[in-house]
Amino acid sequence: MDQAALLKEKIQNGFIVEGLEDMNEEYLNALKQTLTIVGDTELLSIPPLLTVYDQAPTLNSKITALAIMQDEIGHAHIAYRLLKDLGQDVDELLYKREPHRWKNPYAFDFELSNWIELGVFNAFFDRAGYTLLGDAFEHTSYGPWKRALVKVDKEELFHLRNGEIIMRTAMQDPQLREEVQKAVDWMFLMALEFFGVEDRLKSRSAQLEYRLKGRTNDELRQKWLSTAVPFCESIGVKVPAHYDEEQQKYVLDVPFPCKFDPVNKKWLFDQPDTWDNVIKRFKQRGPQNKQFVERIQKGAKELEQLRKDAV
Amino acid sequence: MAAKQRKTFDIFARIKRGGELIHIGTVEAENEKLAKVYASFTYDEEDWSEMIVVDRSQFVWVKKPHGLFAQKGERVR
Numbered sequence: 569m570d571q572a573a574l575l576k577e578k579i580q581n582g583f584i585v586e587g588l589e590d591m592n593e594e595y596l597n598a599l600k601q602t603l604t605i606v607g608d609t610e611l612l613s614i615p616p617l618l619t620v621y622d623q624a625p626t627l628n629s630k631i632t633a634l635a636i637m638q639d640e641i642g643h644a645h646i647a648y649r650l651l652k653d654l655g656q657d658v659d660e661l662l663y664k665r666e667p668h669r670w671k672n673p674y675a676f677d678f679e680l681s682n683w684i685e686l687g688v689f690n691a692f693f694d695r696a697g698y699t700l701l702g703d704a705f706e707h708t709s710y711g712p713w714k715r716a717l718v719k720v721d722k723e724e725l726f727h728l729r730n731g732e733i734i735m736r737t738a739m740q741d742p743q744l745r746e747e748v749q750k751a752v753d754w755m756f757l758m759a760l761e762f763f764g765v766e767d768r769l770k771s772r773s774a775q776l777e778y779r780l781k782g783r784t785n786d787e788l789r790q791k792w793l794s795t796a797v798p799f800c801e802s803i804g805v806k807v808p809a810h811y812d813e814e815q816q817k818y819v820l821d822v823p824f825p826c827k828f829d830p831v832n833k834k835w836l837f838d839q840p841d842t843w844d845n846v847i848k849r850f851k852q853r854g855p856q857n858k859q860f861v862e863r864i865q866k867g868a869k870e871l872e873q874l875r876k877d878a879v
Numbered sequence: 880m881a882a883k884q885r886k887t888f889d890i891f892a893r894i895k896r897g898g899e900l901i902h903i904g905t906v907e908a909e910n911e912k913l914a915k916v917y918a919s920f921t922y923d924e925e926d927w928s929e930m931i932v933v934d935r936s937q938f939v940w941v942k943k944p945h946g947l948f949a950q951k952g953e954r955v956r
Contacts, residue, residue, distance in 0.1 A: 571948060578947070589946020642921045649905050653887075716904055719924040 579779045584711040588654065598774035599710055600654055602781075604661070605671040607647030609697065610640045612672035613689075615860035619679040620686050632730055633686065639723040646716045653712070663868040667861035668853050675758035677854025678833065681751075684744060687734025688751040692796060694727035696762040699792045700781070707782025732799060739803045752805050754833040757824060759796070763789040765843045793818035830855055886934055888914040890922060893929040906932070 569577075571592040575585075585591060591599070614637050621637075624630035652658045675693060680686055701724060705717035738744035767786040775781050783791065793809055797818060800807045808822040823840035828849065885907040892903050903922050908914035914932040922930070 575947065583947075585947075586944055587946060589949040590944075592948065638920075642923075645906075645921055646904060649907070652907075653905075715902065719903070719922065722924050 576777055579709045583709065584714070585709050586711045594774055595778050596654065598778055598780055599713075600651060600656060602775060603647045603651050603654075603713070604656075606701070607644045607651065608671040609673060609676070610644035610647060611864060612670060612676045612860060613640050613693070613697075615856070615863050616676055616678060616680050617686060617689065620681075620683055623683045625683060629683075629734075636690065636727050636730065639727065643720050643723070646720065650712055650716065659868075663865050663872075665861075667858045668851070670857070670861055673758075673762050674850045674854050675755070675761070677857040677860065678830070679856055681833075682747060684734065684738050684747040685751045685755070687731045687738065688748065688755045690727050690731025691735055691799070692731070692752075692755050692759040693762070694724055694731060695796055696759050696792055698724040698728055699788055700762070703781050703783050703788060703791075707779055709779040735805070736803050739805065745804075748805055752800065752807060754835065756796075756807055756809075757822070757826070757828075757835055759792065760789055760820075760824065761846065763792065765847070769843055790817055884909055886910075886914075886936065888918070888932040889935055889938075890918045891931045891933065892922070892925070892927040894925050895928050898928075900929070900931075905935075 572594055575583075575590075575592055575595060579585070585595065588596070617633065617637055617640075621630065621633045624633055648658045648662065651661070673693075680689065698721070701717055701720050705714060705721050708714050708717075735748055738748050764785045767784045770785070773784075776784065797807055797809050797811070809818050809820045811817070812819045822835070822837045825841045825843055825846045827836040827839040827841045827845075828834070829836055886909075888906050888908060888911075889902060890904050890906065891900050893900050904918075906914055906917040906921060908917050911932065911934070914934075918930060918932050
């Protein structure tokens with residue numbers, strides 16, 4: 569039996585991978601790719617949150633927002649530390665990588681427009697993180713990651729609850745109510761895109777075969793919908809999805825995927841799209857990609873320059 | 880660059896008296912003092928009753944899992 573077949577069989581029987589000597593090349597590459605996406609997503613969630621944090625309505629809200637950002641840095645730190653233990657040059661990854669090569673979701677390449685959007689960001693995007701990482705926590709075959717996710721799981725739940733509180737409170741104010749709906753209108757489908765290409769379009773997935781995660785993209789999307797839709801309905805926000813009794817699953821009332829107008833943050837529902845084009849859009853990146861990555865790298869580059877000047 | 884002088888510290892903690900001592904993560908730091916600061920700020924998800932940072936290079940291994948693909952006869956480092 570070759571290494572790949574042996575490792576896959578053992579993992580399907582509950583084997584936990586603890587170190588490099590337990591991995592074949594394919595496992596290592598899939599793990600590194602997964603952890604890079606996770607680290608980048610955690611870290612690059614902060615610049616969009618920072619665009620509106622000074623609009624916090626109370627001091628308590630501001631402290632909560634800062635605590636959430638601190639958590640996200642902690643989560644990114646965990647992913648990058650694990651990558652370093654796998655032999656990755658993390659300084660290179662963090663401070664030398666070109667903005668377009670970062671793996672954070674397209675949704676994080678946008679400035680937020682107001683405090684309500686920060687709430688929807690927490691309620692929708694942190695829920696996506698909670699769904700994805702909760703699945704990894706439950707199923708992953710990589711022991712060090714599974715143990716590290718105890719902290720992440722706990723904190724992401726707190727983030728999404730904070731988002732729900734902001735949304736629920738805002739819905740009681742007629743003016744803010746409109747802002748919630750406006751934010752949901754562009755952020756709902758963005759959150760669904762976090763889960764990636766439809767299952768029927770994927771030939772195979774190393775992440776699933778090596779059990780880095782347990783559920784497929786479509787299953788995870790359904791899991792997100794199963795909590796996000798009832799929550800939105802309970803506070804009176806309209807969402808383009810409903811539970812279909814016949815199919816026993818959530819279905820969308822709009823074309824998905826579909827084209828997006830990044831300038832006006834608006835979905836063009838009259839222009840359905842393909843996943844190939846969505847991937848192209850992801851790779852082209854959103855409007856603030858360069859500015860946000862430069863912000864992350866700025867301090868390290870300035871410090872390096874000061875060191876050079878001092879020598 | 881300063882990064883080259885950083886060491887890896889493993890962090891162990893106990894949630895409350897009588898509980899298990901668990902490995903909760905790692906930090907990189909130039910020295911023990913900074914490792915303590917980084918650990919307490921990064922891993923603040925619990926109000927730990929105990930938290931310890933240990934320089935990874937100081938671990939004395941008694942036993943380690945045998946790597947699935949470790950060469951036959953090779954001792955696990």
